[in-house]
Amino acid sequence: KAGVTQTPRYLIKTRGQQVTLSCSPISGHRSVSWYQQTPGQGLQFLFEYFSETQRNKGNFPGRFSGRQFSNSRSEMNVSTLELGDSALYLCASRIGTGGTGELFFGEGSRLTVL
């Protein structure tokens, strides 16, 4: 079974731009979560999607948004980028209902904002 796939793996943007990151979950997984990882704050929850609906959201500004498609693939978007948005963005999938609750992580998309 293929693991969680994230694209792009690396990207560089400048302040004020926007960025879209993509995540393909493990086949059969209906829940996709996004996390931001930085050296200072560690791993912080952004949001979770299940069956195209956002079920939970972390404490991030409205510039951070996401969506999930009918095939469970997910995208997250960050608008009006700030220097502090530089981070590794991790996507994780899980079955969604029942199961062990184990999250399966992708390798991440490393965003650098200049």
Added chain:
Amino acid sequence: AQRVTQPEKLLSVFKGAPVELKCNYSYSGSPELFWYVQYSRQRLQLLLRHISRESIKGFTADLNKGETSFHLKKPFAQEEDSAMYYCALSDSGGSNYKLTFGKGTLLTVNP
């Protein structure tokens, strides 16, 4: 609000020595606790869950609700245990599933 604290950023032990990675949590409900591990150049992966009460790669962790702790232990560390370890907490199931992570402990096992 739920919170997970890992007091040690770095932990260094010698091969064959016991190792304990500390984790304390703050949560008003009934938590589910996990340990995730990230080996060098690999993705973050689940090591163990408190619900399953199993030993994985020689590691065990016991949930102590009185002390609100979920420390990870291994009696004899191996060099391949060197990795970043994250303790994580989730509200127990339901539709608002999210993990709150500690900031991690980097374990180095020296030969």
